[in-house]
Amino acid sequence: MNSKSLASPIINLFKFTEDFSGLTKYFEQLPVDPYVPGNYRHHGLSCFKYTDHNLWEKQAHKYIFQDDKTNPVAGGIKREYPVIDDKLIDEPTLKIALQQFCNSINAQLGDLIDIHMLRTVTTHEQLGKAAPEGIHRDAVNYVGIFCINRHKVTAGETHLYTDKAGARPPVVRKILEPGEMLIIDDNEVFHFTDAVKPTSDEGYRDVFVFTKSTLMSI
Template sequence: MQRVLGSTELEYAFLFTLRKVNSISTEGFQPFFNNLPVDPYIKGNYRTRRLSRFIVSQDKLIKLPHGYLFQSKDYNPLVGDIKREFAELDDALIELDIFKNLVFAFSDSCKLHPEAEIGVHQIRTSCSPDNFGNPAPEGIHRDGTDFIGIFSVDRKNIQGGETHLYTAKKEKPVFNKILYPGELLLINDHQFFHFTTPIKPMTDGVGTRDVFVLTSPSLLSD
């Protein structure tokens, strides 16, 4: 765990923090990853996802209207400068206490200002013996937001999928770790580039890596 306290920090900002969210049992999330629509913006049909945006108002989680994800090519050379549209998170998922606890944990850990917009990406990356899955097809990158949270929900029949943080693209990573279910990695997007290595099956058959990625600001627009 690393933190910074100084006059140049983003108000309350940290560098990165890895924590286990003990209030969340990841088994409750797992059924909701089986019906994710294919991400149409990535070739290969190996990634599925949903996306919604929220604000935390006092102790309530409020879902905001549907929006479009937009990043410039400066941040996402693969699909930047495109208005991307994804299906919303399942209403039954949003009602779960464990989902609310996840968003609250992100908001509290980053000390977000009241009613800051939070984007929640629900993503499954799949792989098979013939096709590896690439959780970060854009390569080493920043998202173009302030804070990022990567929460691991499940890993089934896979090896790889190690998350790296870099202070510069051509430097060696300053952090590298496989995120296991229940672990939440919080990242200051202004300070680090991030990347997750491809996954491949440990045995014959399909392998999957399920995560929630949270960002604030949400990167969504109307």
């Protein structure tokens, strides 16, 4: 695994050498996100407590909430997403990535970590908007965007900004390839990923998003 500080300690990129293709089957099970218009995004979520190195305890599943200033598309409402497959947290390759995220942000035992699974589907009729809310923060402490698969897509470039309006050029522009994880301090920068476009009739992009702390109503 290689790591690189792209701008400062608040922005880090990790390139893993492990094969994460075994995780793609879990994305096949994700239902459509009912809170994003267009039926192109699929979303699953679970919250875990960091109880020991390489050990996470699943927490009670509840709704998540963001205000409409943070999320103009799906803010101001209680959102409930399906629990991710229990077998996923035992996958050795996911543990490697999750442990790297925890190490990078200096996570402490007892910290709550959300694991989001997002599949963004794109066709010639419907672009796959990876961030329909635009340039934003997630209202957490740290965010890790971990790409698992890019199937028959182009674009989907992630941008990091120092201002929400995007008046200044992004400090980072990067298409995350499978096996790459970008970790940011959500209190310091804003992020955005542009739409993925199909190279055939249909394509998709699969990512995990790790966050500390939780958005759930614990």
